[in-house]
Amino acid sequence: AQRVTQPEKLLSVFKGAPVELKCNYSYSGSPELFWYVQYSRQRLQLLLRHISRESIKGFTADLNKGETSFHLKKPFAQEEDSAMYYCALATGGTSYGKLTFGQGTILTVHP
Amino acid sequence: DAGITQSPRHKVTETGTPVTLRCHQTENHRYMYWYRQDPGHGLRLIHYSYGVKDTDKGEVSDGYSVSRSKTEDFLLTLESATSSQTSVYFCAIRGLAGEEQFFGPGTRLTVL
Numbered sequence A: 001a002q003r004v005t006q007p008e009k010l011l012s013v014f015k016g017a018p019v020e021l022k023c024n025y026s027y028s029g030s031p032e033l034f035w036y037v038q039y040s041r042q043r044l045q046l047l048l049r050h051i052s053r054e055s056i057k058g059f060t061a062d063l064n065k066g067e068t069s070f071h072l073k074k075p076f077a078q079e080e081d082s083a084m085y086y087c088a089l090a091t092g093g094t095s096y097g098k099l100t101f102g103q104g105t106i107l108t109v110h111p
Numbered sequence B: 001d002a003g004i005t006q007s008p009r010h011k012v013t014e015t016g017t018p019v020t021l022r023c024h025q026t027e028n029h030r031y032m033y034w035y036r037q038d039p040g041h042g043l044r045l046i047h048y049s050y051g052v053k054d055t056d057k058g059e060v061s062d063g064y065s066v067s068r069s070k071t072e073d074f075l076l077t078l079e080s081a082t083s084s085q086t087s088v089y090f091c092a093i094r095g096l097a098g099e100e101q102f103f104g105p106g107t108r109l110t111v112l
Helices: none
Strands: A003-005 A010-014 A019-021 A024-026 A032-038 A045-049 A072-074 A083-090 A099-101 A105-110 B004-007 B010-013 B019-025 B032-038 B042-051 B054-057 B064-070 B073-078 B087-094 B101-103 B107-111
Touching: A003 A083, A003 A099, A010 A019, A019 A105, A045 B101, A099 B042, B004 B087, B010 B019, B019 B032, B019 B087, B019 B107, B032 B064, B032 B073, B042 B064, B042 B073, B054 B064, B073 B087
Parallel strands: A010 A105, B010 B107
Antiparallel strands: A003 A024, A019 A072, A032 A045, A032 A083, A083 A099, A083 A105, B004 B019, B019 B073, B032 B042, B032 B087, B042 B054, B064 B073, B087 B101, B087 B107
């Protein structure tokens, strides 16, 4: 069965510092990975999808199939980046579009 | 916001009472999902639907049932609410372009 692990429950950095939120997955097939962000008491929003290789709000994430990782990075964190971040895995095929989520990482960016 | 609404947004109920949460979408999407969000557990899938009257269980379906009689509405029912079902419930739809999902605003349920 597929699994997503986000090893850090909490991550604190200072404004302007680099930040990396870790995500590891286990899946034997060809994965599709996402990062979602949830600002305080709001709905989850899609931040990034690996297939589009885009940069949103300064965040990037690269799929490393050898290390089965999809870490989220930003070179200079901002206070408005403080939020809950979820990594999610889609396995496609006959899975009816189901996503498997990690436990989430709460990022706090201090001024 | 992908045209997804949830009602009610907040509810306090007592143990043993039935509760129904509603998810409504205006996008005519085929796939819909119910999740619960709990600290330390992330989001866990309760039930999902792949069409009208087509539903199946997720990983934490015990104590929950769903119904989808129309494309736009997906109902989640707690048969007899327990304190362990105190949580934030999110509905989601699957996008048309790929595997990504779009979420509703959530329902905060407290079972006393």
